[in-house]
Amino acid sequence: MAQLLHNLGHEGILEKNMTVFWRFSAFCLVAAAALNHAAALARANQPLEEIMNIAREVATTAAIARGYDDVMVSIRPLDSRLAPALCNEPLQALPANSTRTLGAVSVGVRCNGTKPWTIYVRGTVNAYTDIPVLTESVPRGDIISAADVAIEKIEIRSDFDHIIVDQVDIIGKQAKRALRAGQPLRFSQLMHPILIERGQEVTLVSGLAGVQVRMQGKALASGAAGDRILVANERSGRRLEGIVGRDGTVTIR
Known part of the structure; x- marks a missing residue:
């Protein structure tokens, strides 16, 4: 009987020790996995394709917002030697430093995470x-x-x-x-088409208190509709400035 109790006690201690062993082993495995995951994250790089896609989306949106249709964006591939750290924050596009939306463009993509970086992506934007x-x-x-x-419908390559x-x-x-x-x-x-040539006889129109007066004059300069030109009153010889009307008259102001 004593021997049996002794054996049972020994087996209980062994079972307890094995339980502790397996629990410790499991803990070590979990810890190792966590460390490996952290190390992998530390070594991981941000996919260059993701950076280029963000730049493409930003360039496309800017062109559409400007009123262009059928926008096409061609992104210049990034240097494969670039190795930006995997960002632990959402990537952000930098505000454009130019109002240009068509032709050659440059879009900045930034990581504001624990390992910040900024990469500028170049491309060309065309639209129909x-x-x-x-x-x-x-x-x-x-x-x-x-x-x-x-x-x-034509292709536009510049704003x-x-x-x-x-x-x-x-x-x-x-x-x-x-x-x-x-x-x-x-x-x-x-x-605007030239309506009055220099030296041409023109009708001068002047109005005061609702009364319109017309007189003859001579143009001292050529002008299109809306232009200000100098004219001379044929009767007095006085030089005046007037605005060329669409009907070819000159209104004295």
Whole structure:
């Protein structure tokens, strides 16, 4: 009996020791896994494709917000040698330092995590949009008519801050230089037609207290509608300044 009790006691101690052993082993395995995971995170790099995708999305959104249609963004691949640390915070796009949304663009992507970094991604943005263009080439000095203009969807590679997007601003204007068919037009290429030539006899219009007076004069400069020019009163010879009207008269102000 004594021997049996002795054996049972020995087995109980052994079982207890084995339980402690397995618990300790499990703890060590969990701790090791956690350490390995932390080490892996420390060694992990932010995928370059994710950075480029953010830049692409930002560039696309900016162009659409500017009013462009069918936006296409081509991102220049990042150097594969770049190894930014995996960010433990959501990546952020930096505010653009330029108002340019088409053509060559640069988008900054930043990590504000424990290992911060900033990478600038370069790309090119093009868009297709409806623009009034000339159906035929127009010589210098010609007046553009409605028959000369058509709306076409064309590729735009630079912001159209100065490109004419409404055909109303084209029809009736005069070409400052020879213009090619199919090309977007800029305000700098057109002007109001010259209605009055220097030395031309013109009608001067003056109004006071609701009474309009007309007299003859001579233009001392050429001008288009809305231009201020100098004129001379034929009767008195006095020089006056007036505004050229669309009907070819000069209103004295």
